[in-house]
Amino acid sequence: MDLLTIGDMAARSGVAQSALRFYEREGLISSTRTGGNQRRYERHELRRIAFIRIAQQVGVSLDEIREALAELPDKRTPTRADWARLSARWQRKLEDRIAMMERLRDQLTGCIGCGCLSLQRCTLVNPSDTLAAKGPGPQRILHAPE
Known part of the structure; x- marks a missing residue:
């Protein structure tokens, strides 16, 4: 299995190591530990991190992100259908936010x-x-x- 160190994961995801540790404490991502207690991440965690970053950028709360990620499989890479199911849940909420941002911009x-x-x-x-x-x-x- 191709595992990434926390430094590799930070470099690949664009997220600071401290944020990765925070996401892990919050149950948003997971890692395994080596005999020396160093974190190792499976590659599919990169998709979860990308999802977290984008969701946060559009104003989705960590609780909502956690709830959504809890529906994804733990031991396999999420499929297109998995991601489609998650995005459908937030469609209306995102449309409402877009409309509010347009009102803010205009008024x-x-x-x-x-x-x-x-x-x-x-x-x-x-x-x-x-x-x-x-x-x-x-x-x-x-x-x-x-």
Whole structure:
């Protein structure tokens, strides 16, 4: 079996060794140990690490990542069907995040519906703080317009 050292894994994955140890403590990846107690990783862990990195970049929590990875097989390389099943679970969530990021991009310099009434435009965009009825926080960014 072709095993990678923690240094090899860090170099191949682009993740610091400390992050690899953290991922392992969190149960996101696994390693075996040599007689000298050095970590060795199977190559398929590279895919798991890539998945973790991308998921984190788009805002998926570690708990959600852990839950998804728990569905992957431990002792074999995940198949295309395995990855398709995982990505389907997050499709709607990612679409919602994309829409929120587009609203943020388009409205950040104007009123975001925070209820502050401090911008001169707020009297035009959010007169009498009508957005407060929708709940706390930046209503125009958090929620799609009705």
